[in-house]
Amino acid sequence: MSDAPIVRPLPVSGFPEWLPEVRIVEQRWLDTIRVVFERYGFCSVETPSVEALDVLLAKGETSQEVYTLRRLQADAADDSARLGLHFDLTVPFARYVAAHFNELVFPFKRYQMQRVWRGERPQEGRFREFTQCDIDVINVDRVPLHFDAELPRIVHEVLTTLGVPPWTLNINNRKVLQGFYEGIGIGDPLEVIRIADRMDKIGPAGVADLLTTRAGLDADQARACLDLAAIRAPGAGVVDEVRRLGVKGDLLDEGLDELATVLDDLADLPAGSVVADLSIARGLDYYTGTVYEAKFVDWPDFGSICSGGRYENLAGSFIRRSLPGVGISIGLTRIFAKLLAEGLLTPGPASPADVLVVVPTAERRAQALAAAAALRARGLKVETYHQADKLARQVRYAARKGIGHVWFPPFADDRDHEVKDMASGEQATADLDTWSPPPA
Amino acid sequence: MSDAPIVRPLPVSGFPEWLPEVRIVEQRWLDTIRVVFERYGFCSVETPSVEALDVLLAKGETSQEVYTLRRLQADAADDSARLGLHFDLTVPFARYVAAHFNELVFPFKRYQMQRVWRGERPQEGRFREFTQCDIDVINVDRVPLHFDAELPRIVHEVLTTLGVPPWTLNINNRKVLQGFYEGIGIGDPLEVIRIADRMDKIGPAGVADLLTTRAGLDADQARACLDLAAIRAPGAGVVDEVRRLGVKGDLLDEGLDELATVLDDLADLPAGSVVADLSIARGLDYYTGTVYEAKFVDWPDFGSICSGGRYENLAGSFIRRSLPGVGISIGLTRIFAKLLAEGLLTPGPASPADVLVVVPTAERRAQALAAAAALRARGLKVETYHQADKLARQVRYAARKGIGHVWFPPFADDRDHEVKDMASGEQATADLDTWSPPPA
Numbered sequence: 001m002s003d004a005p006i007v008r009p010l011p012v013s014g015f016p017e018w019l020p021e022v023r024i025v026e027q028r029w030l031d032t033i034r035v036v037f038e039r040y041g042f043c044s045v046e047t048p049s050v051e052a053l054d055v056l057l058a059k060g061e062t063s064q065e066v067y068t069l070r071r072l073q074a075d076a077a078d079d080s081a082r083l084g085l086h087f088d089l090t091v092p093f094a095r096y097v098a099a100h101f102n103e104l105v106f107p108f109k110r111y112q113m114q115r116v117w118r119g120e121r122p123q124e125g126r127f128r129e130f131t132q133c134d135i136d137v138i139n140v141d142r143v144p145l146h147f148d149a150e151l152p153r154i155v156h157e158v159l160t161t162l163g164v165p166p167w168t169l170n171i172n173n174r175k176v177l178q179g180f181y182e183g184i185g186i187g188d189p190l191e192v193i194r195i196a197d198r199m200d201k202i203g204p205a206g207v208a209d210l211l212t213t214r215a216g217l218d219a220d221q222a223r224a225c226l227d228l229a230a231i232r233a234p235g236a237g238v239v240d241e242v243r244r245l246g247v248k249g250d251l252l253d254e255g256l257d258e259l260a261t262v263l264d265d266l267a268d269l270p271a272g273s274v275v276a277d278l279s280i281a282r283g284l285d286y287y288t289g290t291v292y293e294a295k296f297v298d299w300p301d302f303g304s305i306c307s308g309g310r311y312e313n314l315a316g317s318f319i320r321r322s323l324p325g326v327g328i329s330i331g332l333t334r335i336f337a338k339l340l341a342e343g344l345l346t347p348g349p350a351s352p353a354d355v356l357v358v359v360p361t362a363e364r365r366a367q368a369l370a371a372a373a374a375l376r377a378r379g380l381k382v383e384t385y386h387q388a389d390k391l392a393r394q395v396r397y398a399a400r401k402g403i404g405h406v407w408f409p410p411f412a413d414d415r416d417h418e419v420k421d422m423a424s425g426e427q428a429t430a431d432l433d434t435w436s437p438p439p440a
Numbered sequence: 441m442s443d444a445p446i447v448r449p450l451p452v453s454g455f456p457e458w459l460p461e462v463r464i465v466e467q468r469w470l471d472t473i474r475v476v477f478e479r480y481g482f483c484s485v486e487t488p489s490v491e492a493l494d495v496l497l498a499k500g501e502t503s504q505e506v507y508t509l510r511r512l513q514a515d516a517a518d519d520s521a522r523l524g525l526h527f528d529l530t531v532p533f534a535r536y537v538a539a540h541f542n543e544l545v546f547p548f549k550r551y552q553m554q555r556v557w558r559g560e561r562p563q564e565g566r567f568r569e570f571t572q573c574d575i576d577v578i579n580v581d582r583v584p585l586h587f588d589a590e591l592p593r594i595v596h597e598v599l600t601t602l603g604v605p606p607w608t609l610n611i612n613n614r615k616v617l618q619g620f621y622e623g624i625g626i627g628d629p630l631e632v633i634r635i636a637d638r639m640d641k642i643g644p645a646g647v648a649d650l651l652t653t654r655a656g657l658d659a660d661q662a663r664a665c666l667d668l669a670a671i672r673a674p675g676a677g678v679v680d681e682v683r684r685l686g687v688k689g690d691l692l693d694e695g696l697d698e699l700a701t702v703l704d705d706l707a708d709l710p711a712g713s714v715v716a717d718l719s720i721a722r723g724l725d726y727y728t729g730t731v732y733e734a735k736f737v738d739w740p741d742f743g744s745i746c747s748g749g750r751y752e753n754l755a756g757s758f759i760r761r762s763l764p765g766v767g768i769s770i771g772l773t774r775i776f777a778k779l780l781a782e783g784l785l786t787p788g789p790a791s792p793a794d795v796l797v798v799v800p801t802a803e804r805r806a807q808a809l810a811a812a813a814a815l816r817a818r819g820l821k822v823e824t825y826h827q828a829d830k831l832a833r834q835v836r837y838a839a840r841k842g843i844g845h846v847w848f849p850p851f852a853d854d855r856d857h858e859v860k861d862m863a864s865g866e867q868a869t870a871d872l873d874t875w876s877p878p879p880a
Contacts, residue, residue: 007498009538009758012523015488017536019543020550023484039816041793041823041843044463048455048569049489049555053512058447066512071505071559072493072524083452084512096457098449103459105790105840107826110460115489119511129488137826144826146805318449350545353481365586376479383481386547386584400545403481 014122015129016337021347021402026336028348029162030113033133033330036158037111040150042135045110047092049117053082055095058317059286065118085117089134090314090327097138098318107139107147113332124341125303125334133158134308136327138315143324145258148290148310149265151328155294155306156273164335165344166297167305170277173259174287174309176242177228177278179252184224190285191215196229197281204229229279235267236260238276255289262290272297288312292328302338306330349402353383354437355419356398357407362388364409371409371417374432382407398422405437454562455569456777461787461842466776468788469602470553473573473770476598477551480590482575485550487532489557493522495535498757499726505558525557529574530754530767537578538758547579547587553772564781565743565774573598574748576767578755583764585698588730588750589705591768595734595746596713604775605784606737607745610717611702614727614749615695616682617668617718623687624664630725631655636669637721644669669719675707676700678716695729702730712737728752732768742778746770789842793823794877795859796838797847802828804849811849811857814872822847838862845877 011017018026034044056066069083086092089112097108113133120126135154137147152169159167174193181189195210202210204226211222224245231241239256259276266274282291289310296302308328315323339345357372359365365388372384383403385394398406399422407430408418419430421438451457458466474484496506509523526532529552537548553573560566575594577587592609599607617636621629635650642650644666651662664685671681679696699716706714722731729750736742748768755763779785797812799805805828812824823843825834838846839862847870848858859870861878 006760007494007535007757008492009495009535009755011488011535011539012490012492015490017487019540020483020485023486027484038792038821039819041791041796041821043460043791044467045460046463047457048451049557050452050455050569052448052452054447055449064511064513067509068512069507069525069559070510072508085509095447095449095451099451100459105837109791109823117489119509129490139826147826315449317447320446351481351483351549352478356481379479381478381481383549386579386587397545 012128014120014127016127016333019347019350021350022340022345024348024350024352025345029332029336030131030133032161033113033158033332034111036154036161037133037135039157040109040154042109042111042154045093045096045112046114047086047089047096047112049085049115050083051086051092051095053084055318056084056086056091059091059314065120067117067119087118088116089114089132089329090136093134093136093138093327094315094323095318097323098315101319101321107137107143109135109137111135125338127333127337130331130333133330133332134327136325138323138325141322141324143310143326145261146265147326148258149262151308151326152262152266152274152292153269155292155328155330156269158330159294159306164296164339166272167294168272168297169274169292169294169306170280171259171262171274172276172278172280172291173255173262173289174282174291175251175255175289176259177255177281179249179255180228180242180245180247181225183247183249183252184221186215186217186221188215192217192225193281194283196225196279197283199229199279199281231276231278233276234271235276236263238263238278242278258289282307282309286311286314288324290326296338299338303334304331305335349404351383351401351403353381353401353403355380355382355405355407356394356401356403357382357384357409358391358394359385359388360391360409360411364388364411367409371407371432375407375435378433378436380436395420395422452568454560454567456567456773459787459790461790462780462785464788464790464792465785469772469776470571470573472601473553473598473772474551476594476601477573477575479597480549480594482549482551482594485533485536485552486554487526487529487536487552489525489555490523491526491532491535493524495758496524496526496531499531499754505560507557507559527558528556529554529572529769530576533574533576533578533767534755534763535758537763538755541759541761547577547583549575549577551575565778567773567777570771570773573770573772574767576765578763578765581762581764583750583766585701586705587766588698589702591748591766592702592706592714592732593709595732595768595770596709598770599734599746604736604779606712607734608712608737609714609732609734609746610720611699611714612716612718612720612731613695613699613702613729614721614731615691615729616699617695617721619689619692619695620668620682620685620687621665623689623692624661626655626657626661628655632657632665633721634723636665636719637723639669639719639721671716671718673716674711675716676703678703678718682718698729722747722749726751726754728764730766736778739778743774744771745775745778789844791823791841791843793821793841793843795820795822795845795847796834796841796843797822797824797849798831798834799825799828800831800849800851804828804851807849811847811872815847815875818873818876820876835860835862 067085178189208222211217239260280293287309291309293304294306310326359368372382375382406420416429420427507525618629648662651657679700720733727749731749733744734746750766799808812822815822846860856869860867
């Protein structure tokens with residue numbers, strides 16, 4: 001063995017990796033999410049991990065967090081490439097749609113499940129590399145409003161199928177906020193939206209303070225904004241509650257109509273899964289209508305696990321066409337890691353195999369391999385033990401890997417094949433051509 | 441629309457991305473590969489895209505190609521993190537095994553399908569971001585030789601199932617090379633291996649020249665090396681051909697025994713799929729036994745599409761345990777992109793949907809949504825058209841997305857549901873509760 005110094009083998013902080021028994025569950029999650037997305041006819045898109053920096057920064061967001069690339073032994077000229085890792089899947093998607101505009105069929109409905117990178121300080125729920133699962137619909141000139149309801153429906157189906165702990169998808173409409181703010185005489189609604197978006201972090205008093213000191217609102221205006229933000233209702237009844245505040249305006253009416261339509265469309269979902277919450281603002285400037293933000297009920301301080309909204313023209317930096325869209329992003333790694341940390345995720349087996357075929361003796365190894373091949377030909381997942389060895393050791397190997405069944409080829413020419421059910425401990429003769437593991 | 445300058449929306453050169461109808465085929469490939477890997481009981485591992493630079497460079501290889509990371513607006517101190525994107529999956533796997541040594545069950549058999557990055561100049565078959573599919577077996581102290589045969593068997597099953605054009609997996613054994621070179625009195629066999637590995641690029645004459653001028657071999661030695669490298673045989677008969685060169689030695693015998701055993705184990709595979717080729721050397725120093733290299737038969741200059749071999753102790757930089765292993769990497773993106781470029785890959789549909797449900801009129805939209813929900817509840821993949829529109833336009837949308845069936849909810853209360861088969865053009869009444877698309 002080498003005497004060279006040992007390099008510390010840990011993964012870098014903020015870059016999670018899982019043991020096989022956890023990874024197998026993550027794979028099941030990814031498969032489940034993909035099945036639900038495809039059930040609604042969304043197609044898969046993957047974009048490069050790397051984009052030109054001017055693409056990444058076209059929207060002017062989160063520039064601090066971007067990781068840029070440089071070849072290890074690059075000369076100065078090489079730096080001109082100006083490449084960075086993507087920090088979300090929305091900007092690359094907008095770029096993708098612009099790049100392939102003439103080859104795509106609109107409305108374009110895609111899902112995208114990829115890793116993204118942010119140079120943040122790692123803390124609970126924040127990673128520097130994580131996987132997001134996004135769905136977006138983008139269209140030329142106009143995206144029908146019913147997609148604003150279809151996306152939370154899909155998210156509901158995903159989270160329900162995954163069996164995650166209780167969560168609420170809060171929904172609002174930027175037009176309601178902007179129309180309301182304009183209706184009470186506020187000149188710069190976007191600044192008020194940005195301040196209102198900090199409600200979670202600084203509370204109503206903090207928001208009221210910033211509204212007066214920074215945005216220049218008077219006390220009545222600030223109070224009206226807080227009254228609006230306090231409204232929360234399970235359905236389209238939210239409209240009456242907003243109207244009761246006595247503010248009027250066309251944009252407000254339009255927003256309330258949209259919000260009510262979306263909520264009505266979702267009225268069949270279980271109570272509490274989708275709720276109108278007028279405090280939801282979403283900090284990003286590009287949202288123009290419906291906005292979404294999902295949170296765990298039991299961990300209100302954990303931050304959002306899904307978010308998104310409707311945007312008027314995200315691809316406008318790349319192409320001179322109006323391409324509005326609506327999208328939601330599911331924070332897969334954030335949710336998954338939280339449940340893992342809370343002990344709410346049951347690890348799976350450390351092997352995908354249905355069966356371990358034992359090798360009774362070196363002489364009978366060929367027979368064991370033939371048995372494994374016969375089972376594989378029937379679609380079963382089969383490990384063969386790697387050498388002739390004590391049977392107890394081979395069975396223990398299956399137990400440690402969580403393999404549910406152990407197959408014993410005949411130990412003598414006049415004997416049968418046998419299979420042992422590791423859960424019950426029962427062992428019985430079995431036919432290579434017909435045996436299947438009982439359904440889980 | 442904004443008058444801001446347009447940012448060029450193309451993906452960066454060397455970072456491939458596919459249209460939905462190509463991505464859907466890539467997904468099918470990935471699913472197929474995963475199914476085959478799991479059929480042999482290999483478990484999935486994913487490691488972070490990013491490793492500490494001292495981990496990446498522990499083996500001293502390919503340092504030029506490594507992309508290092510830096511936060512966009514980092515201060516000088518931030519650079520100390522010294523992070524880089526992985527350039528293969530073998531080094532991260534070795535680090536992973538060392539990090540989780542006490543939690544893994546050995547022999548540890550894993551597959552890993554991930555993107556890797558190399559700061560190379562893009563050209564045919566060379567990308568800066570691409571996906572590799574690796575399988576490796578790693579064990580404490582000893583890995584049974586039969587795994588050296590199992591891996592090419594799995595690769596054979598993968599490539600056959602994918603239906604790629606004819607290829608050959610060339611196989612050799614480093615012990616044969618080293619034993620042979622020692623047997624003819626060469627002092628530094630590794631240097632000769634590195635020179636022999638360039639046969640493809642510089643030909644026999646170039647190799648002979650380097651062997652004499654750089655490695656200091658005499659003419660007889662150089663000729664013997666070329667005679668060895670010229671040997672190529674479909675099975676264990678290769679042993680006789682090597683013996684005929686009259687060189688002797690224990691290590692040579694050991695290597696020939698191993699090579700014969702592996703070839704015998706694979707004798708049932710179709711002729712030409714696995715061939716002993718004594719010119720295969722693999723440049724990397726860490727291989728110690730069996731080595732593999734697969735190539736397309738029809739494009740001999742395209743370079744290798746799979747490669748790998750047996751290594752004595754790849755994790756030795758990270759942990760003071762002897763962890764030998766054997767592995768093969770399938771160059772997925774390289775193969776996929778080549779077939780795409782050659783026109784040998786038939787794009788799939790641009791939507792995963794089995795059915796498009798049309799919306800006959802705005803009044804009947806709820807009925808269309810209900811029909812779609814009923815079909816989805818039975819596991820079908822269903823798009824609903826996004827608005828009431830001319831039927832011809834809705835059917836054309838299905839055609840452009842490659843959706844095989846169009847579903848017509850009743851246009852009047854006394855009518856039936858109907859479904860149109862887009863391939864045959866036939867339209868017939870259909871039952872929401874029983875209809876399924878005919879198997880493809």
